[in-house]
Amino acid sequence: MNNHIEITQPDDWHVHFREGDMLEMVTNFSSRINKRCVAMPNTQIPITDSNKASIYKEQIIKASKNDFEPLVPCYLKDNLDLDDFRIGLQKKIFFGSKLYPTNATTNSKHGVSDISKIFKYLEILEEENSPLLIHGEKVADNIDIFDREKFFIDDELNIIRSKFPLLKIVLEHVSTSYGVKYIKDNTNIAGTITPHHMLLTKKDVFFDQKINPHHFCMPVVKNETDLIELRKAACHDNSKFFLGTDSAPHHIDEKKPDMSSKPGIFSAPCSIELYAEIFDQENAINNLEIFSSINGARFYNLPINNSKIKLEKTEWIVPELSSYKDIKVKNFYSNKKINWKVVN
Ligand SMILES: [Zn+2]
DSSP states (O other): OOSEEEEEOOEEEEEOOOSHHHHHHHHHHHTTTOSEEEEOSOSSSOOOSHHHHHHHHHHHHHHOSSSOEEEOOEEOOTTOOHHHHHHHHHTTSSOSEEEOBTTSSTTOTTSBSOGGGGHHHHHHHHHTTOOEEEOOOOOOTTSOGGGHHHHHIIIIIHHHHHHOTTOOEEETTOOSHHHHHHHHHSSSEEEEEOSGGGTOOGGGTEETTEEOGGGOOSSOOOOHHHHHHHHHHHHSSOSSEEEOOOBOOOOGGGOOSSTTSOOOBOOGGGHHHHHHHHHHHTTOGGGHHIIIIIHHHHHTTOOOOOOEEEEEEEEEEOOSEEEETTEEEEOTTTTOEEEEEEEO
16 A cells, blocks of 8 residues: 655646736646646637747746746637747747637637638648647537537547648547547547546536536536546556646636536646545556656657655645635635645
């Protein structure tokens, strides 16, 4: 029985840092354990050029306490400046690019409505060996909210992959067994998995014609069978899946018990501990490191961190809220017990 483990310092390949005071609070949590984080570009004014990306990176670095590196993808939209896009990738100002289908999630109204309009950018990404990060949901009136991932894979991702076979793709926050299988069966594609998609099912979100807004995220959590496949993919025999929390804070006032609520789950205050809990439940605590600290760096051809962190088997209760200045955000897993804790 392991009572403590030491692992290579993790990276979180999917975080929403937001802006202003929220950014300061979130950075504090995400930089407490991670060496690198992908800072998603769906800010209120999306990050669509290299100047915005440089400024955003500086803001996050300034707010972080430790030696910490934010990686900022370029937000894809129909009319980017092609030269700026290429140079931003070459100079590593951009960490690849992020595809948000229009209206799939928070601040995605400027996203991509028709994938053929972004082929010119995908060509550049492929040429520059830069990754495409995807929010893989197809949004349409006739597509059920629980089927969006499958429709995106069948109707859009297949086209992207056949047109750009060398393009490196990450299907972010994989939420279905269908998505897991697709990643396993194909080349040049990997996936991030959040803690909440391995802990919740749709019953934890939708009940009595209401929703629990603190469990409401995009893509929405799915069925028990999906949860089981996601756990297997992360915890066992894994080389294609890695840590990406999709930690996505909203002020508590923006969380409402119906579909008008802003989607997003804030897990940064307990993220690595929750993953440890899940891996322990799966009798796979020794596989945590490859998921949290190795697979992502390998897929992205980045160095593996040389520092370590230590986790101990110690019970603690996740606090209800994270607060900073005027900001109050409900923590995921609040008032629940976790059996693992990071120690210095
Ligand atoms: Zn996200």
